[in-house]
Amino acid sequence: MKFVMTTNKNVSQFKWCSIALLTLGMCSGAFASSSSDPQCSSENFAEFVKAFSAQPEIQKAFVTSPVQELRVVADGDEAKVVERDLKALDADELSVLAPENAAKSNLTIQVDLPNKVIVRDQVGAFLKIFIFKHGDCWALSRIEDWSLEKAIDAVAGTEKLSPGDKEFKKGAMFDRLVNQASPESSVYLYTSELNSYLAGARQGSAQAAFAAAGISLSGQAPRLDNAKILDLLITASKSIPEAGLTLADFYCDEGEYDDKHVCINPQQSIAALEDAARQGSNDALTRLGEVYETGTILPTDLPRAMACYQEAQKNGLESRGLVRLASQGVVAGNSIQCLKAGSSR
Template sequence: MNGFLKKRNGFAVAAFTASLLSLFHGSAYADECPSEDFSQFLPAFSANAETQQRLTAMTVKSLVLKPTGENGNFEPQTTGVKSSTLTFPLMAPVATGKTEGVEVEAVDDSHFNVVDKRAGNSNIKIFNFSHQACWVLEGVEDWSISKKDLVESSNPRMSEAESFCFQRAEAFRGLGGLEQYRLTGELFEASLENYLCAAASGDPQASLNAASLSLSGMAPQLQTEKVEQLFKAAATTLPEGAMSLSLFYCDGNNISSDGPCQHPAQAEEALMEAARMGSAFATNALGRAYETGKFVTKDMSRALACYQLAAKNGSKGSVAHLERLNKQPAGIKASFCY
């Protein structure tokens, strides 16, 4: 009787093992597992399409970035996908030892993530493995943005390729700004790379966004000459670009600078240009610069003229400055702002 039970139990174990192994393709029995050591398993798994298909779960958790329908925002969406619908190989070969652009993360003894950055920060993929009868690929995260989810260019200053880059840059910056994904740094890097792509022909908004992101500390810092080039392109039509150029002339490639303005004459001219473009904020700032002598010119009559013009254009800060100056005993007559 005991022998009979042992045989039945043995059959049950064998059946359970076969069921477990059926989670991935083919006849992947234990003796076909490349290695129990994940560092040895990964090169064997990635070597060819057949092995990848055989050692992939029948249903894979697939994460892709999809538009939310709001201002070009994207968010990750995860669904279950039958591996029979996937195109193999999913992963390019990974060498034994360290492979440039590939990071292997141990979640715990039974779970590893492989972060593949070889195609650049705009095309990162993360492969999720778990240990069953062998290591099995159970999830694929695709952190790229598909061209089919972008809209055709409506900006005459951008080519179609630059427009797609701009849309990707905005989306990646939005995802990075949430600071809730493990790829936050890479998302900001992808955003900067795509802004630079979008600014290739000198688009002012893409140029401003690229330079500003570079100075934010969230992405790699560009060379000083490149930042100046971008701000100059932004200053051609954007008041914010001219104001940013003014700040750049003072602080250089260091937003935390608290020293004197490095190039006051150029900073003053850039701020005047921003005011000429009709920015009330810039006009108020120019008035403050005239009042304090922050740059080159110190002239209370011009400061008053700028405050009056800025207030007329809706600057509340200028109203407070006007009230303050009007309380001074010595009368000041407004001359001209710029």
């Protein structure tokens, strides 16, 4: 279990107040621990969380009534968010905040200033956000439970999911639920989405591998290192042609989207496009035609570009490139093929 505080701020001055004075709104300050007289922290949130996590009497004293609860439930073949006000919390609701309990369940506790505690695992199965408000003292006012295990099982029903498919579907569910989360909470959902996809990829899901690379490159989830992204895309491209197109781009720009860049690995990029084309991707054929026509990756080869456009048209894709090159008098003889014989990667 890891305890993380996302701040460098250190507040050293504490003031003390009793529960009676707190109720009257007459005090502010930091917590002091006393089994008979729990006290509060209004200046240092991280220190308050330590006491709140460890001491049941602090928990009982500093929870608003009602406390808002958000939970994800199944709704037919989808998941939906349900919110309600609770006059009291179940005894076990706050147990995951105790470091020893979190450690047993392989959970990470993160104190995110100014007022949140995030408890999560590393595979996208568990995510709870505890939100506190500050008046004369800190008080827990909202719990967001974004854990999807029960919802995904209910949605799947009797469907038998292949290894990694459950994690892929969970990641996709997180992606849809982001629209129902606040901007402050959405960042945590994106991280759990990525973790779900990565878990699915480890179990052999090509879809999950492709999705993990995509959400990382999008900037919404944490950025994986380039070696990991490359590994995910290579894995996915073996069975998903569209992943081959993304892989071709990544070989060229490594996720740095700058039109002025020179392709970093041109041969690997072309090989990825050719592999995708061999898997039946007309988009890859068109991209190959554009590459040979414009000379952006390899030297210009208009006859080969024409051959690629013609191949795409044979497969039912209208090609403006073919019309454009034909108007210039470009032809591709029978000896010129878009794809070179054999695999080039």
